[in-house]
Amino acid sequence: MKASEIDISVVSVSKTFRTGLFTKKQAVKDVSFSIPRGEVIGLLGPNGSGKSTLLKMILGFLHPTEGEISVCGEKSQGRKARFQIGYLPENPRFPKFLKAKEAMLYYGALYQLPHATIDKKADELLELVGLRHVANERIKGFSKGMVQRLAIAQSLINRPRILIFDEPMSGLDPMGRIEIRNLIKKVHLELKDSTIFFSSHVLEDVEQLCSYVALMNEGILKTFSTTEALLSSEAQRYDISLDKEMTRTVDSIEELVSDLTTLLNEKKKIIAVHPHRKNLEHALFRQNESLQTRTQEKIG
Ligand SMILES: Nc1ncnc2c1ncn2[C@@H]1O[C@H](COP(=O)(O)OP(=O)(O)O)[C@@H](O)[C@H]1O
Ligand SMILES: [Mg+2]
Numbered sequence: 025m026k027a028s029e030i031d032i033s034v035v036s037v038s039k040t041f042r043t044g045l046f047t048k049k050q051a052v053k054d055v056s057f058s059i060p061r062g063e064v065i066g067l068l069g070p071n072g073s074g075k076s077t078l079l080k081m082i083l084g085f086l087h088p089t090e091g092e093i094s095v096c097g098e099k100s101q102g103r104k105a106r107f108q109i110g111y112l113p114e115n116p117r118f119p120k121f122l123k124a125k126e127a128m129l130y131y132g133a134l135y136q137l138p139h140a141t142i143d144k145k146a147d148e149l150l151e152l153v154g155l156r157h158v159a160n161e162r163i164k165g166f167s168k169g170m171v172q173r174l175a176i177a178q179s180l181i182n183r184p185r186i187l188i189f190d191e192p193m194s195g196l197d198p199m200g201r202i203e204i205r206n207l208i209k210k211v212h213l214e215l216k217d218s219t220i221f222f223s224s225h226v227l228e229d230v231e232q233l234c235s236y237v238a239l240m241n242e243g244i245l246k247t248f249s250t251t252e253a254l255l256s257s258e259a260q261r262y263d264i265s266l267d268k269e270m271t272r273t274v275d276s277i278e279e280l281v282s283d284l285t286t287l288l289n290e291k292k293k294i295i296a297v298h299p300h301r302k303n304l305e306h307a308l309f310r311q312n313e314s315l316q317t318r319t320q321e322k323i324g
Pocket of ligand 2: 075190
């Protein structure tokens, strides 16, 4: 892969927080990966696994204790890198007295863009996120989903090449989640060549949106892979539906053939054979199971 095609490069990055006079917490442990341009990456992991810390280091808000991060070939701490990134924080808040459009103008002004440019851009982005009709209403009356959509619009004001969204779907009801998921798809289509890196603890969000999957646990990057490779590493399973609503599952095509032969010889009635839909949950679970076994083997 050419260096110019890499948008985010993280090399041996660790982050330790001082939590007391004599206590420390290592939130991110020796993490390395590269994200090619134009991809959508989902960062999975339970609460406290280091996702926000990692994202904040990429944004340049936090310094890594060890290692290097570059964004579009620039050091992540620098102003140049910062201007390439749009950011949706974990719990976006806006001054409640502001109206949606005023908030857009305010954030646009921070990037020192000419007023006419910001004005036009604000309208376009409010349209994109479906808030144009409430552009002149106060944020005070907005639902959580609307605030989230406004925050996404705000993250795009500078036409960034990289978008970092920290838990964009958290705290939303199922309909709200679907809306934000669809909006992320729309943003990726609209902003061609943009790289979107978002964290979530919901597998389904990642499975539906991402070409890459990263999984963190206790500060360690356990998995970094294309979604495709993960899913294709997963064995194809089948359900055999028998008479009387009985179903059995087999783990490979060989097992399927052998089971069907036996069942037919026994004159059993077979109603249907269905391939299982391969899913990320199985693939990740299996990969991390084998990781654990390998670690144990090393120790043992
Ligand atoms: N500023 C901080 N000071 C001390 N500990 C922190 C700080 N920020 C995060 N941590 C700790 O680092 C770990 C990872 O946190 P975080 O990156 O927020 O995880 P996630 O976003 O995956 O929930 C947690 O144990 C958290 O308590
Ligand atoms: Mg977090």
